Amino acid sequence: MASRQFHAQNVYAVVMRVLARFEFAMGRRLSWGFGSHHLHIAPHAFAQANAYYSRDCQGLYLGYFVGPRGNTVYNCLSHDVIAHEVTHALVDGLRCNYVRPSHPDQAGFHEGFADIVALLSVFGLRDVVEMLLPGAERGAERISIERLTPEALRDCALMGLAEQFGRETTNLRESALRRAGAGEPDAGLLESEACLEPHNRGEVLTAAVLNAFIAIWHRRLQQGWPESGLVPRERVAEEGAEAAEQLLTMAIRAMDYAPVVDVSFRDFLSALLTSDRELLPDDGKYKYRDELRRTFAEWGIEPASERPRSGDTGLKEEAGAWAKPTKQGAIRCDCVHRESLERDPDEVFRFLWENRKTLEVFEDAYTRVESVRPCVRVGPDGFVLHETVSEYIQMIDMPAGDLHKKPLNMTRPRSMPHDTPVRIYGGGVLVFDEFGRLKYHIHKRIDNARRQSERLRYLWESGIRDSQGRYGFSDGAPRGQRFALAHLQRMGRLPEEEVWHV
Numbered sequence: 001m002a003s004r005q006f007h008a009q010n011v012y013a014v015v016m017r018v019l020a021r022f023e024f025a026m027g028r029r030l031s032w033g034f035g036s037h038h039l040h041i042a043p044h045a046f047a048q049a050n051a052y053y054s055r056d057c058q059g060l061y062l063g064y065f066v067g068p069r070g071n072t073v074y075n076c077l078s079h080d081v082i083a084h085e086v087t088h089a090l091v092d093g094l095r096c097n098y099v100r101p102s103h104p105d106q107a108g109f110h111e112g113f114a115d116i117v118a119l120l121s122v123f124g125l126r127d128v129v130e131m132l133l134p135g136a137e138r139g140a141e142r143i144s145i146e147r148l149t150p151e152a153l154r155d156c157a158l159m160g161l162a163e164q165f166g167r168e169t170t171n172l173r174e175s176a177l178r179r180a181g182a183g184e185p186d187a188g189l190l191e192s193e194a195c196l197e198p199h200n201r202g203e204v205l206t207a208a209v210l211n212a213f214i215a216i217w218h219r220r221l222q223q224g225w226p227e228s229g230l231v232p233r234e235r236v237a238e239e240g241a242e243a244a245e246q247l248l249t250m251a252i253r254a255m256d257y258a259p260v261v262d263v264s265f266r267d268f269l270s271a272l273l274t275s276d277r278e279l280l281p282d283d284g285k286y287k288y289r290d291e292l293r294r295t296f297a298e299w300g301i302e303p304a305s306e307r308p309r310s311g312d313t314g315l316k317e318e319a320g321a322w323a324k325p326t327k328q329g330a331i332r333c334d335c336v337h338r339e340s341l342e343r344d345p346d347e348v349f350r351f352l353w354e355n356r357k358t359l360e361v362f363e364d365a366y367t368r369v370e371s372v373r374p375c376v377r378v379g380p381d382g383f384v385l386h387e388t389v390s391e392y393i394q395m396i397d398m399p400a401g402d403l404h405k406k407p408l409n410m411t412r413p414r415s416m417p418h419d420t421p422v423r424i425y426g427g428g429v430l431v432f433d434e435f436g437r438l439k440y441h442i443h444k445r446i447d448n449a450r451r452q453s454e455r456l457r458y459l460w461e462s463g464i465r466d467s468q469g470r471y472g473f474s475d476g477a478p479r480g481q482r483f484a485l486a487h488l489q490r491m492g493r494l495p496e497e498e499v500w501h502v
Helices: 004-026 079-094 104-122 126-132 150-166 176-182 198-222 233-257 265-279 288-298 345-354 449-462 482-490
Strands: 040-046 051-054 059-066 072-074 142-144 230-232 366-378 384-399 421-433 438-444
Touching: 004 040, 004 059, 004 079, 004 104, 004 233, 004 366, 051 079, 059 079, 079 104, 079 233, 104 198, 104 233, 104 265, 126 233, 142 233, 150 198, 198 233, 198 265, 198 288, 230 233, 233 265, 233 288, 233 366, 233 421, 265 288, 265 366, 265 384, 345 366, 345 384, 345 421, 421 449
Parallel strands: 040 059
Antiparallel strands: 051 059, 059 072, 142 230, 366 384, 384 421, 421 438
């Protein structure tokens, strides 16, 4: 397709479709991570097999290149590539700290989550899905039950879609979606050297979610088989679309329940389980949460939340979900106005500071409330939930030689000079109900010596520093090119140590 006008229209349509899915799941309007109202999109940005989101340039940049058969390949025509890159932009608006160097999971999360959105959002295009189903190559209107095995559904969902959208762009995406579901689950894979690369690590997260999707899709089809043993092709696609839509909504909504810094795959699993439990306490007919727990465990990922415990909430806790505050009665609200708590960062800070002891917030760090977001969420059964989500960040700058001092008591990475500047982060998410009562405090304590020591050791051993030799300061590559350089590095066109340097 040579029409530049169509190229622009296609990119716009896919971006708006993904944005609409995010805003529906979140129950509010979303903001970009660069402070402006407009996301700029360049469908023909450069003659290169690459595509990326840039915060500093406030846009998406899609390349084009000559394919193996001599034809020009435009990434602006690939639903997969566009959805992947705009997801980076949306996640950056929701969690701007996820682009800062931290640990392998955080970099891998950006890539894995973008692939999850790219694949599951395609299932809204039911005509495309029908074309990829078993038997569609012969124009069959009905498909035999025997052909609708989990393996066959996986082949059509992963092999078919990856081939359909990425046949010419193998060098760019390297068929990540295909590889993510093709292998057998390996509980030790995340510990391997190969999984330190962000894309490879992200594929594990993608595989865990997509394996749950395949199992749920198959379970939906198993109910009410017709006596003839044949299932209408439209119904197979419809069941897949509904399963994908609910799982995609769960995944996007989980961003509000994920930590603001140092996110791990274990954190995301707990966020997934919590976000769905709030709207569907009994896990529904098809047991999405049970399936997610199972598939994540197959890849060695257990929830980050504590075991269920009794508290003064009066509610039963679910395994893997974040626990409700157990000291609800000790939380002070006498100096806080409920209506202001729904929109005013200063009011949220006042609440946080009044309850810093109860909420275990470190007092001797720079603390800032970054956002206050009222939400109106709608569940699968039509249940409407009103919440307010606030995020705060904490940070401390110091020379490495001071890490061992109280109250941090951190260990300095071996051979790191005492005068090396370092920055450590903490922070949390406060989720309030419609009456202004605290429902969740999902936080990473800045004075967690073990977590901070592991993070700094990873940065030191990986050589991830800024141009001034500081560790933990930089939020990426020069001129906001963090995602562009990560793609080039994976294709072997950039040395690994240059990805984070500025």
